[in-house]
Each structure stands twice: as structure tokens, then as C-alpha cells.
């Protein structure tokens with residue numbers, strides 16, 4: 001049994017290679033991803049990917065804590081970040097601290113992530129000053145999907161200046177990194193060049209300080225909706241279907257279970 005030193009926000013910020021990040025919601029997936037990722041994100045995308053919700057709005061702190069615990073148990077090398085869900089931090093810095101402290105204490109995660117730019121700067125500062133490392137999240141903010149008018153690419157025209165100001169505000173508030181989601185490439189690049197904290201892109205730019213994808217998206221396991229920015233590194237959905245079909249056939253023609261899968265089954269003569 002060897003002990004592996006787990007990445008921390010501090011060690012990740014000092015990394016001189018791109019930060020490799022994927023989402024994880026369960027212990028077995030965390031176990032598979034851990035050796036290859038620097039940062040495992042327990043995203044509130046769990047609501048859509050695992051629970052079949054239409055948006056992330058109904059995800060609760062209890063869900064994030066349960067999945068956060070599973071991912072921390074299943075990993076030993078990657079830093080784990082847990083998303084703060086909609087409604088658990090927007091009210092006040094005090095509310096945010098209460099929920100973030102609960103998440104940190106009950107999961108053992110290394111940091112929390114929350115969506116928002118200038119409007120969340122005070123809250124980010126409040127958490128960071130009290131010992132909770134924070135990842136910001138700007139550009140497309142899925143918890144604000146109704147305000148955005150859908151899942152879309154942001155940062156065209158006037159939006160660009162706002163998002164740049166959001167990036168600066170999140171950095172100045174003390175976030176150790178910031179996710180930039182679904183934002184015009186030149187703007188994502190510019191933000192990544194200007195900021196001194198790492199940017200972690202999803203639908204952003206190769207110039208970002210790291211990249212993140214929803215694991216089920218890049219594995220081909222989430223067929224509902226695939227944004228343009230997803231690259232499918234595998235087609236596991238197809239493999240699952242083929243395996244289920246083979247199993248169904250084996251059950252129906254009684255070739256499963258076979259002698260090797262039963263105890264004391266007489267050999268057929």
C-alpha cells in the first residue's frame with residue numbers, strides 16, 4: 001500500500017502543464033479517472049447526467065455532498081472540487097459559507113466551485129478569507145440558463161466586456177482558478193492571457209490553463225444533448241447497448257448462466 005500525495009489548489013496553481021480535469025460523480029468512475037486527471041470536478045451537471053433533470057436548478061447540497069463523498073473515496077491523487085448548487089450560495093456570503101463549509105467538512109474535497117462573476121466577487125472573497133479555496137465559473141453559467149435564454153455560446157459583442165470584467169473580479173476576489181464555459185474563443189484566449197490564475201476551459205480555447213469535459217459526454221454515454229465543444233474520445237454508449245443485447249439473448253436462449261457461472265451444475269452429456 002503506497003500513499004499518493006493528493007493535488008491541492010496550491011499544487012495545481014503551480015503546475016507548469018495544462019490542468020487536466022473531468023467530471024466525476026461516483027467512486028468507480030473516480031477510480032478510473034484518478035491516475036489521469038489533476039482535478040476531478042463533482043459537477044452539478046450530475047442532475048442532468050445522472051438524474052435526468054432538464055437543467056441543474058433542482059440539484060441540492062445533499063446530492064452534491066453524497067456524490068462528493070463518493071468521488072473523494074474513489075480517488076487519491078486528483079484534487080476534488082465540488083460544485084455549489086443553485087440556491088445554496090446566491091443569497092449572501094454567509095449562506096454561501098455555511099453550505100461550502102458543510103461540503104468541505106462532509107466530503108473532504110479540496111475546494112468548491114460556484115458560478116458567477118462580478119456579482120459573486122464579495123462571496124468568493126468571503127469564503128477564501130475563511131479558508132475555503134474557490135474555483136470561479138464564468139461565461140455560460142448553466143444555473144442561469146433561463147437568464148441566458150438557453151445553453152449557447154456567450155461573449156459576442158457587449159457580452160465580451162462583461163465576461164472579461166467577471167474574470168478580473170473572480171481573480172481579484174481570490175479564486176485560485178476559473179472555469180470558462182462556452183465562450184467565444186478569442187475572448188477565452190484573451191482572458192487566459194490576462195489572468196495570472198489558471199483558466200479551465202470547456203467550450204473555450206486551447207489557450208486556457210486547463211480543460212474540463214463532462215466525462216459521460218466524452219465517453220459517448222450521454223446521448224440527450226451533445227454541445228459542439230464536446231469531443232467523443234470513446235463510444236461507450238454503443239458498447240453498453242451491445243452488451244445489454246448480448247446478455248438479453250443469452251438469458252432468453254438459456255445459455256446464461258452456464259456451468260462456470262453455477263455451482264454444482266451437472267455437465268451436459
Ligand code: KIV
Pocket residue numbers: 023041042043044045046083179181202212213214
Ligand atoms: O457541472 C459541471 O459539470 C461543470 C463543468 C462542466 C465545468 O460545471
Ligand code: NA
Pocket residue numbers: 043044045083142
Ligand atoms: Na456545474
